[in-house]
Amino acid sequence: MTLEELRKQIDNLDRQLVALLSERAKAAQMIGHLKAATQLPVYEPSREKEIYANVRAANHGPLPDIELTHIYERVIDVMRALQRNELASERKAHEGHQHETGKN
Numbered sequence: 001m002t003l004e005e006l007r008k009q010i011d012n013l014d015r016q017l018v019a020l021l022s023e024r025a026k027a028a029q030m031i032g033h034l035k036a037a038t039q040l041p042v043y044e045p046s047r048e049k050e051i052y053a054n055v056r057a058a059n060h061g062p063l064p065d066i067e068l069t070h071i072y073e074r075v076i077d078v079m080r081a082l083q084r085n086e087l088a089s090e091r092k093a094h095e096g097h098q099h100e101t102g103k104n
Helices: 003-038 045-058 065-101
Strands: none
Touching: 003 065, 045 065
């Protein structure tokens, strides 16, 4: 393959990754809503360890496991921040609603 063909392949793969990351983010937001409803913490270390193990088990290279784990650490950090922002927005909306209705 030529350099240009390989770059087009990478561009296509990047678009696919963006779509998959967006789907993952939507799922993380829904999990955030469920956690809020059940008062579960956003940070769950055991679940994160499970994700890393799943990712390593699915890895067939050429990325070393440790590098793939680093990528997923960042993905999870971003998803956790998304959940926290979602929960904060829900709390604010709930507090605003309580203030409007005169309830505490």
